[in-house]
Amino acid sequence: MAKVSIIIPVLNEADNLPLLFDNINRLNPKPQQVILVDGGSNDDSIAMIRSFINELMPDNDRKIDWQMTESKAGRALQMNTGAALATGEVLLFLHADTQLPLHAIDSVSKAMKRAEWGRFDVQIASRQPTLRLVSQMINWRSRLS
Known part of the structure; x- marks a missing residue:
């Protein structure tokens, strides 16, 4: 199974974050890492991400390495910032308003055996x-x- 890092650029995504967190937590198997890169949100996005990582995901229950960082705004800048922090063998770039199929990590692992x-x-x-x-x-x- 490939080690997958999911990189998510975020800019004022407070409305989408609860569904995003729920979707990623239900993936089976789990990604190795999730990196959320905020580009200067002025809504509750940063507070929600910090709360989720620090309070809702106690250390003993973590199966995913959740991280948050910040960069200048711009999808490419944010994705590059996240990619620089990624430790996975595979980088999966995801929009914050997107839901992955629950088998996404397995599908990615299989696909990477056939393609780049x-x-x-x-x-x-x-x-x-x-x-x-x-x-x-x-x-x-x-x-x-």
Whole structure:
């Protein structure tokens, strides 16, 4: 099983963080490391991340190495900052408003035996037919390119 570091750029993501934390904690198997890189949030994101890491995840229950750091704003800057701290063999970059399939780490490990990179299909959580079509088009474009 590959050791996976998940890197998440964060900027004013307080509304998304509870679902994100829950999703990552339910992954089976677990990633080795999760690095949240804040780019200067002015909402409750930083406080929520610190609270989650320091209070909600007691040391004796940790199966994931959760870390938080800060950088200048900008998705690429934040991802590079997180990548510099990563200890995993595989880097998985994730948007804070994204949910991974519960088997994501196993899927990544298997895919890395065949390729140097990979992606998951996009599924937009909406009942609007237009957004379902958008997610299909994103997936087709990703497969072709």
